[in-house]
Amino acid sequence: MIESRSTTLTGLVIVAAVTSFGLAACSAVSANQSDTSPPSGTPRGKSGGGSKLPGAADGKLPTGTSAFDTDLPGIANLDPKLRAAVQKAELAMKADGVPMQVTTGWRSKKYQIELMDKAIKQYGSREKARKFVADPDESHHVTGHAVDIGPTDADDWLIRKGNRFGLCQTYSNEIWHFELVTTPGGDCPPMTTPS
Numbered sequence: 001m002i003e004s005r006s007t008t009l010t011g012l013v014i015v016a017a018v019t020s021f022g023l024a025a026c027s028a029v030s031a032n033q034s035d036t037s038p039p040s041g042t043p044r045g046k047s048g049g050g051s052k053l054p055g056a057a058d059g060k061l062p063t064g065t066s067a068f069d070t071d072l073p074g075i076a077n078l079d080p081k082l083r084a085a086v087q088k089a090e091l092a093m094k095a096d097g098v099p100m101q102v103t104t105g106w107r108s109k110k111y112q113i114e115l116m117d118k119a120i121k122q123y124g125s126r127e128k129a130r131k132f133v134a135d136p137d138e139s140h141h142v143t144g145h146a147v148d149i150g151p152t153d154a155d156d157w158l159i160r161k162g163n164r165f166g167l168c169q170t171y172s173n174e175i176w177h178f179e180l181v182t183t184p185g186g187d188c189p190p191m192t193t194p195s
């Protein structure tokens with residue numbers, strides 16, 4: 001008994017370590033929204049009167065967003081099959097007592113470009129930035145084929161059970177990023193490790 005318990009604890013410590021590393025990498029870009037200087041591109045005031053960008057129309061999601069919040073563009077513009085899988089997973093997690101939220105779903109290309117621009121400033125070059133932020137032409141969030149899930153307990157649940165719904169972690173350094181890349185109950189393909 002003690003042995004299995006300590007194994008679990010070790011697992012948690014590893015998850016925590018990976019998480020804090022991963023978050024340091026990603027949220028450094030996505031969470032540092034305090035300097036919301038508008039991008040130099042053409043601001044099309046979708047969010048009502050030229051307010052600061054990115055807004056809900058670009059896919060920015062409020063805290064606590066559910067996969068059922070289909071009135072939000074970030075959820076509405078997801079690939080319908082992916083959205084349905086995440087909804088099923090959300091219900092199953094709820095039944096297990098694990099709260100889940102979608103932190104990023106679909107994201108406009110403009111939003112992704114802004115994230116990339118910030119990352120380039122932060123890391124000094126596009127090459128380095130691409131380790132932390134997908135290129136706007138390559139991001140699966142822009143095409144609606146990826147979701148970022150939180151909090152960590154929900155990520156942990158999805159990593160263990162997401163394949164029941166076809167959902168898999170696809171980047172080894174992003175425990176929160178899931179895509180529909182297997183059939184329900186199938187095996188998840190090997191993860192991509194950014195070089």
Ligand SMILES: [Zn+2]
Nearest residue numbers: 146147148177
């Ligand atoms: Zn992601």
